[in-house]
Amino acid sequence: MTCRHAARKNGRKPLPKAGSDLASETTRIDLNLLLVFDMVMIERHVTRASIRLGLTQSAVSNALNRLRALFDDMLFVKAARGVEPTQRALVLWPEIHAALTQLQRSVRPGLFDPATSTIDFRISMVDLSAALLTPNLYRCIHEDAPGVSLSFVPHNPELTAERLVRGEVDFAISIEPPRMTVLEAIPLWSEGYVIAARKGHPMLDHPLSIDELCSLPQLHINLSGSPSSVSPVDAALQELGKSRPIKLVVNQFLVATTMLRESDLLAVLPMRLVADGFRQNWITFQPLPIALPEAALHLVWHKRNNGLQAMAWLKRKILDATTMLNADIKARIGG
Template sequence: MRDIDLNLLTAFDAIMSEQSISRAAMRMNMTQPAVSNALGRMRVTYNDPLFVKAGRGVKPTPKAEQLWRDVHGPLQVLRDAVHPPVFQPARAKRRFRLGTSDLMTMVLWPGLRRLIEKEAPGIDILAVPYTCQDMDRLLADGGADMVFGVFEELNTEYRSQPLFTDDLICAMRKSHPLAGAPLTMKRYLAADHLLVSLSGDPVGSVDKLLEQQGLKRRVAMTVNQFLGVPTLLAESNLICVAPRIAVTKCTQNDLHLTRPPFDIPTSVVSMAWHARCDRDPGHIWLRQSIAAICAEKSPRALRCASVADRRSGRKEKVELDRNVFA
């Protein structure tokens, strides 16, 4: 077994976790040149570049990935034994990147900012846009510390925690021709529909549900964010099946809300993160804070902060429901 400075492995572990030399330096409270120098020594020791540039960050080589699998766990155990993890919000200086839609920022950000101003003024929160196709890029590659959405399956690389549930409601302007009578399936299918599709796919979960019944609707317009939905509905003949929170929180527009003429499962909105962040004290603080804010704001929050992980042995890649509402 070759001799190697433990500090080099610590720097290597930080680069792997952050997928960025500059963020690794910030995490270790070191200068970027010092971290780069440590990486240079590691490259000589292992006769491998270990990382290559990828966008604004770095991407590990196969050799680095294998090395990290061998050293990450033991390093964490050693850290915990020597310095039991402690996170002091009032003194911490750290930046978190959260992959989210505009709807979740409206639900969560005000309360999160109030908490930070009160308890953790050195914490920065950056919103990172994402769609279901971005999950691996953001979490596995370090582009985001966590993401929010409606998830189907998680593989063993990821952890998740449910935050709140929301039912789907059919929204339209109050003077819409369909607003004056019960919404039957026939009337629903004859309407022009608005779909929020974060991925750009014009087929949502409602379309899949209708297809199972041999039915089809016309998606006449899509948008890739929630903020403009109430205004668009108020000024057109479009109708939209949306999470109730999307049409009651985004704007004060007065819309007609009714149940869709079919059964739709309740949506469970969760946060998800990579397993490497599981025991990070700062990450744990942020997750607990977010869960508490959602529990306070939502009457149907899933009060399960003690059940922080939902682990799945399935090997399929994690999938985000393409349309948070469809």
């Protein structure tokens, strides 16, 4: 009795013949199934994946069932807001996603045409960046690509790298520079911090001393909401053995400017956020009494997108919009 016959008799799957069964497994893989797997990994939601693929939800569900049988794994489990990948899916996805991307480059080189494209780009950025950059960015894009759309994703600094790696967003605009070697970044702008308050605030009719800064009630912006997050100004004050009285913590820049206008709170903010309110004469500012590194904003993306014409085109449009914004900000503050 051969080993293969013995294995069948004992109920075990026989070992594959060298090369033959491996080739058989490869031919069982339907490229359309991998496209479904890739999109569900990106969206983490079956309905949203079906919409982006142009398929019915039942077709996507059937494809997932075939994938589960193919890989002998659940791949996705239901979660509160969609689905979560299993460990097996997380291991499979990077190479599958890279292979699909390379295949698209090979069979459709130079296919991206802004005038006819209907691609939906996704960018992660904070509300301040979106409010400042969107008017110029939309104009830059819509002039050349009327069918292209933009979707902004709420920005969480702690999740930025993971979202870029998983392909959930195409670009991120972040104060935090990338720490992963698979990510690249270029600076968009940098600027200093100021202490700001409503127009006519009695304490901002003169430059503040450090003691005054540490005695006046203030508003603080914590984008991630993490209790361990420490702002640059608080870190600098801690080195001096000092602290400031924080009376309100918000997670959005635009909420901060609204609260400044409606209260006597002060806030340490990037000059770019203050410029529009200063131009409209409802906010005032003074220089900080303590030296801080400038706040730098970076455009971040995954290296796998470097060969994609669509991504290179969007990057140029973001840089063009940034140039326009920088000129506008300089005009607003008279600098």
